[in-house]
Amino acid sequence: MPIDTLLKPDPYRSGLSFVKRVYAPRVIGLGGGFFCVASVLMTQPVVYWVWGLLFINGFIWPHLAYRWAIRSPQPFGAEIRNLMVDALFGGAWVAMMGFNALPSAIIISMMGMNNIAAGGKNLFFKALGLQVLGGLVVSLIARQPLNIATTPMQVYICLPMLMIYPISLGLVTYRTARHLAEHKKKLFSISVLDGLAGINNRRYWEHLLHNEYDRCIRYRHTATLVLIDIDHFKSINDTYGHSVGDEAILMLTDELRLSLRMVDVIGRYGGDEFGVILPDTHIDQAYLVVQRLREKISAQRLKNAPDLVLRISAGIAEYQPSMEGYQEWLKAADIALYRAKKAGRNRTERA
Structure with a gap:
């Protein structure tokens, strides 16, 4: 509705x-x-x-x-x-x-x-x-x-x-x-939560990203942005049905909540795409966090599709003082995610 x-x-x-x-x-x-x-x-x-x-x-x-x-x-x-x-x-x-x-x-x-x-x-x-x-x-x-x-x-x-x-x-x-x-x-x-995953929706998550960008400028802090995509999500929906696709989204959401800190900001950026803001985190630290998350996700099994191995691709970008706006930061992470998918998926690329 x-x-x-x-x-x-x-x-x-x-x-x-x-x-x-x-x-x-x-x-x-x-x-x-x-x-x-x-x-x-x-x-x-x-x-x-x-x-x-x-x-x-x-x-x-x-x-x-x-x-x-x-x-x-x-x-x-x-x-x-x-x-x-x-x-x-x-x-x-x-x-x-x-x-x-x-x-x-x-x-x-x-x-x-x-x-x-x-x-x-x-x-x-x-x-x-x-x-x-x-x-x-x-x-x-x-x-x-x-x-x-x-x-x-x-x-x-x-x-x-x-x-x-x-x-x-x-x-x-x-x-x-x-x-x-x-x-x-x-x-x-x-108005602010995704109806399925129960996390920040895209509009509110981008608002929080904007706030984090301003905080980095004002206090000269660092932060890393991560965009995560479920590999071959359309094929999962076509093969197993949308209920399994929803189950995959919920499983990834749960793993993100368990793996990340309270200060980290999770949002559903698109259909099968998630965004994560990691305050006071350098890109090398963020890379290790994402790698651990990928391992946990691949080891999980979906209740309605136990034969399916879920894999994710990720693009990460650290805040840079030279960025002219939070959109440029977001674009850098998006380009890194695109490279990860183009290189064969199931991998993490840095901006």
């Missing part, structure tokens, strides 16, 4: 994930908000259907909103509408309480926290506008008298909401941050 397809976001799945993140804070916030509002309404004359509406809003609406959103073909848009409904009712309950100080502040601030966490400042201000609208409409219809003072009993009833809701929202935010970090890590792996 192409990398572009893997990186392309899925709006439906992203919307479902958003709905699920909002669900728990809504259940906790509206459920806790019921007790905050009820602590004020019970001190003033209220018709019975208002209590019923408060109960529905606090304990039934969160689940209805969730079902509505996950069954929508556009979950994200449906959940944004749900948040707008929350804001409208929040403003209405503030007005019904006569703008009682502590419960009103809790409702406005908790909804503000949720909206900022869900959609940033744009969603926050849209919701705030609907809160104001809901408050104005209810104020004009119900004409509730101002009841700003908060009693000690109302403070005690609201305290759990002050403690539980921020913690629950923080937990949701933490989980979201971890999910995004893991997703970012996966995207980075897709």
Whole structure:
């Protein structure tokens, strides 16, 4: 599957994930908000259907909103509408309480926290506008008298909401941050690693080669570049099948990891071609490393082709201060590899 397809976001799945993140804070916030509002309404004359509406809003609406959103073909848009409904009712309950100080502040601030966490400042201000609208409409219809003072009993009833809701929202935010970090890590792996061998792909490996070239210039260090090619790889694929070809690539990858140092940089340069950067290594040392690798490879046997003796050719080039760019360094190793293949393969040539 192409990398572009893997990186392309899925709006439906992203919307479902958003709905699920909002669900728990809504259940906790509206459920806790019921007790905050009820602590004020019970001190003033209220018709019975208002209590019923408060109960529905606090304990039934969160689940209805969730079902509505996950069954929508556009979950994200449906959940944004749900948040707008929350804001409208929040403003209405503030007005019904006569703008009682502590419960009103809790409702406005908790909804503000949720909206900022869900959609940033744009969603926050849209919701705030609907809160104001809901408050104005209810104020004009119900004409509730101002009841700003908060009693000690109302403070005690609201305290759990002050403690539980921020913690629950923080937990949701933490989980979201971890999910995004893991997703970012996966995207980075897709962009820099070869899908089969699990080592640096060509583009990222050349980037690291460029960095090593700059390091050699800046600190006057030495390094050696090695290009390795599996001999007669096309014939292996044609004779034994591509699964054996893949097995050969993986075997060479494993041997490179076992034979080289942690600081050495391995990359898959092409189909059957590998590149290795050996920092602080002279060409004679690199030659011995490659010779040992060739011996190990030829002694290995592939599981699905035990009669096949795998052999490799290599071209090595040491960094030279006269090189005008890392491409010239790469070209020198490539020319050495070409000489090795032209001379009969199964050999190592120096630039």
